[in-house]
Amino acid sequence: MPTPLVMLLLFPAIGAVSGLLAGLFGIGGGLVIVPALNAAFVAGLVAVDPAIRMHVAIGSSLAVIVFTALSSVRAHHGYRAVLWPVVLGLAPGIVVGGLLGAALADALATRALELWFGAFVLLMAAQLALAPRVQAAGGAGLPGPGRNLAAGTGIGAVSALAGIGGGIMTVPYLAWHGVPLHQAVGTAAACTLPVALSGAVGYALAGQGAGTPAFSTGYLFWPAVLGIAVAAILTAPLGAQLAHRLPVRQLRILFAVLLVVVAADMLRG
Template sequence: MDWSLVLILLVMGIGGGFAAGLLGVGGGMVLVPFVTMIFSARGFPPELVVHMAIATSLGTILFTSLSSMRAHHAHGAVRWPVVLQLAPGIVLGSWIGPWIAKQLDTALLALVFGVFVAFSATQMILNRKPAAARELPPAPGMFAAGAGIGVVSGLVGAGGGFLSVPFMTWCNVKMHNAVATSAALGFPIALSGTLSNIYFGWNAPGLPAWSFGYIYAPALLVIAAASVTMAPYGARMAHRMPVAKLKRIFAMILYCLAAYMLYKAAATAGWLSA
């Protein structure tokens, strides 16, 4: 990789890592559109670009989640019993998500990603408050919730925070605890999803050198190095200030990223030339 590319990836990792710590979102969802742009510019096979961007971005969450989780745990904010209840379903769902992604062509996968990011941004802005009497469901419900979070996370390369944080706050888990617990959940999501992306992408034709399945190792390592450095700073910021205003700004950024992925879907499918 040339140094200009390394610099771009480092900047992306800094932004993704800070977002991971601040909002418990893993950072992967923010990275996917940018990684898609880079892989497209470097001439990766068009039919693999989005799959590889999602897989590589999800792989970075292996590192950012550990860094962010340590910072949140130091504040005593992680609810470990909730992590243990959600994790089995999350591991199963995160394995299935990349398998579903493999069945989709690039245009459809980009469309799914763009719609989900736009939905997540809207969810951030609305910031609905939970009903006062709502509680976390019993074990079967937690397994089902974890499986659902895992499937979507594995499909779109996210750390699960855009689903797990609203789910927990909807069940009256305090916001700071929900963000911290979501950061801890990012690791099983990323571990299962990364292994799944390696397995299901291993024999894909046209993979560039240094790819492990759908994961492009050089980009993963550079982004992860920067993300791990920044995730604790985001986590500390989350405990020092209200994040409502930052959430609105972040949502606006997500809308822009969603628009790019929807454009990518339309361009790949040939809808723009129709």
């Protein structure tokens, strides 16, 4: 069990930073939460078995995203930016993928998960720095059930393995099928909920009996989940406001550099 100081300061600090950056750059908080929690576990601020520290970090990140996604979905729905039939079409594959990703993560060693996450973060850093514009592909049309099942499974699996919400993959997929960008973003935000929920359930089930810390459900460490989630929900709107006032392009490059440092640390071990 972490000390009261850790619960009062560390977890809310991680949440505040992840929420601020999520609002500022439109990225999932998992890119911050997973390495921050893993670093806290490595430093001994929270006693977690080294063999499962990445599992706890990723599972807890997905549980946090469940809470933050609820707030995000409400906001996008209020702007009529969510295509609910598309969400329902992607959801079955997402749920299957999320559960499969959690099962695969459970079978992998912590070092393998660190290497995977490090490589994934490098790709995200490149995407953030280059900031390519996502263009709708006009006549492609809305995706059919078969394509949605395949895409949803892939999105869910990758998200569960990395502890992210999956928007970085869902937005380009929808835009390529002709969905206007604001609706692609809103619909992807809604898809984050089944992504995070199925992944979190998968980690909760996979981690049963794994020797996780007190106040855990499988790999979900609730003191971290709740402390991070509350702070992230409070700071995400501030990040969104700052996005309209600060030189976001330059900040994206700086954050990409930070992600490269994080990835290098993960890969170095």
